[in-house]
Amino acid sequence: MPHRGCVMTALALDESPPLHAPLRFFATAPIWGAAAGVLTSLRAERVTASRWTPEAFAVVHVLALGFMLQVMAGALLQLLPVAVGSAVPRVRLLARVSHAGLNAGTLLLVAAFLGAGPGWFAAAGAVLLATLAAYVGAVGLCLARARAIGPTLPALRLAVLALGVTVALGVTLALGLGLGWPVPIVELVHLHAAWGVLGFGLCLVLGVAYLVVPMFQLTPAYPVPVARALPLTVFAGLGLWSVGVPLGVEPVAFAGAAVLAAATVAFVAQTLLLLASSKRRIRDTTAWYWRLGLCCLLLAAASASWLHVGCPPQLRAPLEYATGVFVLAGAFPALICGMLYKIVPFLVWLHLSRRGPGAPLMHQVIGEPGPRVQLVTHAAAVIALAAGAASPLLAAFGGALFAASKVLLGLNLVVAISVYRSDHRPAGPAAPARC
Amino acid sequence: MMPPDPMRRTLAALTSLPDGEELTLLLYREPFPLYALLDREGYVHATELERDGTYRIRIRLGR
Numbered sequence: 001m002p003h004r005g006c007v008m009t010a011l012a013l014d015e016s017p018p019l020h021a022p023l024r025f026f027a028t029a030p031i032w033g034a035a036a037g038v039l040t041s042l043r044a045e046r047v048t049a050s051r052w053t054p055e056a057f058a059v060v061h062v063l064a065l066g067f068m069l070q071v072m073a074g075a076l077l078q079l080l081p082v083a084v085g086s087a088v089p090r091v092r093l094l095a096r097v098s099h100a101g102l103n104a105g106t107l108l109l110v111a112a113f114l115g116a117g118p119g120w121f122a123a124a125g126a127v128l129l130a131t132l133a134a135y136v137g138a139v140g141l142c143l144a145r146a147r148a149i150g151p152t153l154p155a156l157r158l159a160v161l162a163l164g165v166t167v168a169l170g171v172t173l174a175l176g177l178g179l180g181w182p183v184p185i186v187e188l189v190h191l192h193a194a195w196g197v198l199g200f201g202l203c204l205v206l207g208v209a210y211l212v213v214p215m216f217q218l219t220p221a222y223p224v225p226v227a228r229a230l231p232l233t234v235f236a237g238l239g240l241w242s243v244g245v246p247l248g249v250e251p252v253a254f255a256g257a258a259v260l261a262a263a264t265v266a267f268v269a270q271t272l273l274l275l276a277s278s279k280r281r282i283r284d285t286t287a288w289y290w291r292l293g294l295c296c297l298l299l300a301a302a303s304a305s306w307l308h309v310g311c312p313p314q315l316r317a318p319l320e321y322a323t324g325v326f327v328l329a330g331a332f333p334a335l336i337c338g339m340l341y342k343i344v345p346f347l348v349w350l351h352l353s354r355r356g357p358g359a360p361l362m363h364q365v366i367g368e369p370g371p372r373v374q375l376v377t378h379a380a381a382v383i384a385l386a387a388g389a390a391s392p393l394l395a396a397f398g399g400a401l402f403a404a405s406k407v408l409l410g411l412n413l414v415v416a417i418s419v420y421r422s423d424h425r426p427a428g429p430a431a432p433a434r435c
Numbered sequence: 436m437m438p439p440d441p442m443r444r445t446l447a448a449l450t451s452l453p454d455g456e457e458l459t460l461l462l463y464r465e466p467f468p469l470y471a472l473l474d475r476e477g478y479v480h481a482t483e484l485e486r487d488g489t490y491r492i493r494i495r496l497g498r
Contacts, residue, residue, distance in 0.1 A: 085465065
């Protein structure tokens with residue numbers, strides 16, 4: 001029988017992982033982001049020449065593994081208990097192992113692309129396979145056990161399934177290059193990229209957006225039929241595209257690309273509508289990160305569609321480069337920053353409030369000016385990088401701006417961590433205690 | 436409302452919930468942290484998801 005009148009004023013932290021579990025990923029990601037900018041700046045001629053140069057592959061994987069997957073992997077460990085009511089098993093151990101393995105594997109892979117030798121591909125493949133198989137297994141088990149009724153759970157399940165497919169394809173490529181296996185590289189690269197960006201990245205953004213856009217931007221919820229249909233539509237499009245492209249069946253590939261573009265446009269339109277109806281009275285920088293990321297997604301959908309419909313051969317390489325910029329430098333980093341600037345202050349507040357009254361409020365943890373300066377720098381970087389399709393000099397400038405933007409992100413996160421560390425009240429049970 | 440206001444308001448409302456009465460929440464997400472507290476304190480809850488994305492959560496004292 002509950003004790004009435006003095007029931008519960010505590011916040012449930014029992015299911016939450018310790019703060020260091022997600023923060024170690026969040027704190028490392030800006031370093032890789034800055035490295036991607038510096039590498040682009042130093043090798044702009046080669047990065048912009050074609051998506052198939054080793055330098056372009058290196059930059060793509062610094063961004064995709066070092067920055068994007070880094071943040072997404074950390075965020076999932078933190079979000080799953082809140083989002084779907086299921087905790088990741090052995091989360092402390094998993095956080096340590098997957099963080100170390102992801103960073104070691106990324107270093108090995110980037111070194112391999114930059115000419116360290118075929119053995120480095122094999123080593124990278126082995127490290128990333130072991131790390132990400134453990135991660136996908138643990139998170140997949142957590143999602144399989146979850147009983148949430150909303151649209152976030154199926155979107156996250158599809159995202160993690162797609163991550164498994166992406167890893168399998170990527171590791172096959174790495175081991176193939178490292179050990180000299182006869183693998184169809186071009187076809188596998190197409191599939192690997194599509195499953196990583198759309199299957200994992202986009203489906204994860206969908207599932208997380210269903211949770212964090214209403215929660216942090218104070219908007220209405222995503223309509224359930226739309227929210228349920230979008231990840232399924234992405235998977236349907238991806239399925240068609242995955243059959244059509246490797247087999248060279250152009251109408252099937254075109255149908256897949258059209259379905260994927262339609263799903264992307266629908267998600268962007270729905271989210272922009274929701275943001276327009278936000279009940280927030282105060283302008284919030286994170287909403288602008290969302291808008292920037294969504295606009296980049298639209299541009300990526302438009303340029304990818306053009307690649308499938310009548311793109312002149314001489315424009316193919318610059319358009320592929322621009323699509324990559326919109327997706328990997330524009331959309332995902334902006335959406336990730338928009339989420340980080342809410343999630344990290346929320347976590348700091350949550351863990352400090354456990355020590356009793358006196359915790360700083362969420363908006364006091366990082367403040368507004370830092371994220372705003374980073375937003376402007378990031379937007380300028382995306383414009384300059386996209387213009388780099390016409391001039392490597394602009395790409396080099398964009399790379400420098402991108403690096404600066406990620407340094408600013410890192411500094412803003414350091415501010416949040418220092419707020420947490422400067423609170424010397426002893427950590428205790430959820431306060432105040434129950435009667 | 437931003438987190439944690441929905442949970443705080445819910446907990447405050449539960450302290451004054453008369454016996455036999457039910458508290459209904461309308462939220463834009465399924466409140467798993469709240470579920471954990473309710474389960475621990477002996478409350479029972481039932482959740483429905485409406486087409487517009489609203490979660491309707493009914494809470495009452497368990498017997």
